[in-house]
Amino acid sequence: MDNRLIYLDNNATTPTDPRVVDTMLPYFYQHPGNAASRNHPFGWTAEEAVDYAREQIANLISVESKEIIFTSGATESDNLALKGVFEMYRRKGNHIITLKTEHKAVLDSCGKIEKMGGEVTYLDVNYDGTVDLAKLEAAIKPSTILVSVMWANNETGVIQPMKEIGEICAKHGVLLMSDATQAVGKIPVNPKEVGVHLMAFSAHKMYGPKGVGALFVNRKKPRVKVTAQMDGGGHERGMRSGTLNVPGIVGFGKAAEIAGQEMAQDSERLSKLRDKLQKQLMDRLEEVYVNGNEGHRMPHVTNLSFKHVEGEGLMMTFNQNIAVSSGSACTSASLEPSYVLVALGLGDDLAHSSIRFSLGRFTTDEEIDYAVEALVKGVNHMRELSPIWEMYKEGIDLDSVIWAEH
Amino acid sequence: MAYSEKVLEHFKHPRNVGTLDKSKKTVGTGLVGAPECGDVMRLQIEVDPSSNQIVDAKFKTFGCGSAIASSSLATEWLKGKTIDEALSIDNMDIVEELALPPVKIHCSVLAEDAIKGAIKDYQEKNGIEITAKLATH
Numbered sequence: 001m002d003n004r005l006i007y008l009d010n011n012a013t014t015p016t017d018p019r020v021v022d023t024m025l026p027y028f029y030q031h032p033g034n035a036a037s038r039n040h041p042f043g044w045t046a047e048e049a050v051d052y053a054r055e056q057i058a059n060l061i062s063v064e065s066k067e068i069i070f071t072s073g074a075t076e077s078d079n080l081a082l083k084g085v086f087e088m089y090r091r092k093g094n095h096i097i098t099l100k101t102e103h104k105a106v107l108d109s110c111g112k113i114e115k116m117g118g119e120v121t122y123l124d125v126n127y128d129g130t131v132d133l134a135k136l137e138a139a140i141k142p143s144t145i146l147v148s149v150m151w152a153n154n155e156t157g158v159i160q161p162m163k164e165i166g167e168i169c170a171k172h173g174v175l176l177m178s179d180a181t182q183a184v185g186k187i188p189v190n191p192k193e194v195g196v197h198l199m200a201f202s203a204h205k206m207y208g209p210k211g212v213g214a215l216f217v218n219r220k221k222p223r224v225k226v227t228a229q230m231d232g233g234g235h236e237r238g239m240r241s242g243t244l245n246v247p248g249i250v251g252f253g254k255a256a257e258i259a260g261q262e263m264a265q266d267s268e269r270l271s272k273l274r275d276k277l278q279k280q281l282m283d284r285l286e287e288v289y290v291n292g293n294e295g296h297r298m299p300h301v302t303n304l305s306f307k308h309v310e311g312e313g314l315m316m317t318f319n320q321n322i323a324v325s326s327g328s329a330c331t332s333a334s335l336e337p338s339y340v341l342v343a344l345g346l347g348d349d350l351a352h353s354s355i356r357f358s359l360g361r362f363t364t365d366e367e368i369d370y371a372v373e374a375l376v377k378g379v380n381h382m383r384e385l386s387p388i389w390e391m392y393k394e395g396i397d398l399d400s401v402i403w404a405e406h
Numbered sequence: 407m408a409y410s411e412k413v414l415e416h417f418k419h420p421r422n423v424g425t426l427d428k429s430k431k432t433v434g435t436g437l438v439g440a441p442e443c444g445d446v447m448r449l450q451i452e453v454d455p456s457s458n459q460i461v462d463a464k465f466k467t468f469g470c471g472s473a474i475a476s477s478s479l480a481t482e483w484l485k486g487k488t489i490d491e492a493l494s495i496d497n498m499d500i501v502e503e504l505a506l507p508p509v510k511i512h513c514s515v516l517a518e519d520a521i522k523g524a525i526k527d528y529q530e531k532n533g534i535e536i537t538a539k540l541a542t543h
Contacts, residue, residue, distance in 0.1 A: 403440030
C-alpha cells in the first residue's frame with residue numbers, strides 16, 4: 001500500500017515551521033521564567049522574549065506592539081473582542097452586525113450576547129460569498145456599536161472588501177472588528193489602513209504553534225477598550241489575565257517574522273499550484289463547481305463541489321493518503337451540511353458534495369499531481385456507485401423526482 | 407472518526423453494485439433518501455415468482471461510507487432469502503454487523519427502508535398483497 005501522506009487541510013491548522021520550533025525550544029527549560037516576574041533574570045529574559053515577539057507580530061500587520069493582546073487563540077480573541085466591546089460600549093448601544101458566514105467563534109459569541117440583552121443582525125452574503133455593502137450600510141442604526149466581518153473565510157477562502165467595509169463603519173462612527181485568522185501571515189493585512197479597530201488571529205494558522213493567538217486593539221483614534229473576559233492578575237493591559245505562554249508567543253513571533261519575509265513568494269507559488277489543481281480537476285471531470293468568488297480568494301484555497309458525489313464518501317476513497325475537508329453533513333456532528341456554503345445559496349446537495357483544498361508552505365508540485373489523480377479516480381468511482389449520477393446521465397431531471405426525505 | 411473494519415471492507419469492495427432492468431415484472435426497486443439530505447439509496451431485487459426467493463440484488467448509493475457499506479451488506483443478505491425472510495431484516499442487525507456508531511444509525515434505517523421499498527414495488531407490480539411497511543413513510 002502507498003504510505004504517502006499529503007496534507008491539503010492547512011485551513012484547519014498548519015504544521016509548525018521547524019525554524020519556529022527551534023526558536024521556541026530554549027523557552028521550555030533554559031529560560032523557564034514567567035514574563036510577569038519583574039524581580040529576577042528569569043522573568044526579565046521571558047519578558048524580553050515576549051516583547052520581541054510582540055514587535056515581530058505588530059510589524060507583520062503594521063500596528064504598534066502595545067496594540068497586541070496575547071490570548072490562547074483566535075476563538076478566545078473573537079470572544080474577547082465581541083463580548084468585551086458589548087460590555088464596554090453597552091451604554092452607547094446594544095446592536096452588533098455580522099455575517100451568516102462567520103466562524104462559529106463569532107456566531108456563538110453573538111448568540112451569547114443576544115442572551116445578555118444584545119441585538120445581533122446576521123447578514124446574508126452574495127452568491128460569491130462577499131458581503132453586500134448596501135445591505136451592510138442599511139443595517140446600521142443608532143444603537144449599532146460594532147460590525148464584525150471576517151477578513152477571509154475559512155471554508156471558501158473568499159476575501160471580504162475590508163476597505164469598503166471600513167469606510168462605511170467610519171462614516172457611521174461604528175467600531176469594526178475582523179476575524180482575520182485565515183488571512184494574517186498569508187496575504188498582506190493592515191487593519192489600520194482599512195479602518196479595522198479589533199482583529200483576531202492565531203499562530204497555528206501561519207506555521208506557528210497551537211494554543212496562542214492575539215487580538216489587535218486599536219489604541220489611538222479611536223482608543224478602543226474591551227472589558228476583560230478573564231479575571232486575574234491584570235496581564236495584557238488588564239484586558240486578558242493569565243500567565244503568558246512564553247514559548248508559544250516566541251514561536252508566534254518567529255512565525256510572523258517568517259511570514260513577513262516569505263509571504264509574497266509563498267502566495268505566488270501556492271496560487272499557481274492551487275490553480276493547477278482546480279483546473280485539472282475541472283478539465284478532467286464533469287460537473288465540478290467552484291464555491292465562492294474566484295477573484296477575491298485566498299491564494300492557497302479552493303472549494304469545489306463534485307456533483308452527485310457525497311463528500312465524506314469521496315474522502316474515504318483517498319483519506320489514507322490525502323487530508324482535505326468537506327462541507328458534507330456526514331463530517332459534522334450536527335448532521336447538517338456546511339452553513340457557510342448554504343449561506344452562499346448553494347443547494348444542500350452541492351454543499352454535501354463539497355471538498356475544501358487548502359494548500360500550505362510545505363505543499364509540493366508532485367503532491368498536487370498525486371492529489372489530482374486520486375481525486376479523479378475517487379470521483380469516478382463514487383459516481384459509478386451513485387444512483388443520482390446514473391439518473392442524471394439518463395437525462396432525468398432530479399428536481400422533478402419526489403424524494404423520500406428522511 | 408475511525409471506521410470499523412467491516413465498513414471499510416464493504417466500502418473498498420462493495421458487493422453487487424449495479425442496475426437491474428426495472429421494467430421486468432420480477433424486479434422490484436426501492437429508492438430512498440434525498441440528495442439534499444446527503445444520501446440516496448437505490449436497492450433492487452429480482453424475485454423467482456415460483457419460490458418467492460430473491461435470486462439477485464443490486465444497489466447504487468450516493469452517500470457516506472456507512473451508507474454504502476449498509477446497502478452493500480443488505481444486497482449480500484438478500485440473495486437467496488424469501489420475501490418473508492427479507493422483510494424480517496432489521497436495521498439494528500446492520501448496525502451490529504457493521505459496528506456503526508450512533509450518528510450513522512440513520513444509514514441502516516435507510517437500508518432497511520430500501521429493502522422494504524424494493525419488496526413493496528415488486529408486490530405492487532405483481533398484484534400481491536403488500537406486506538412491506540417502510541419505517542419513514
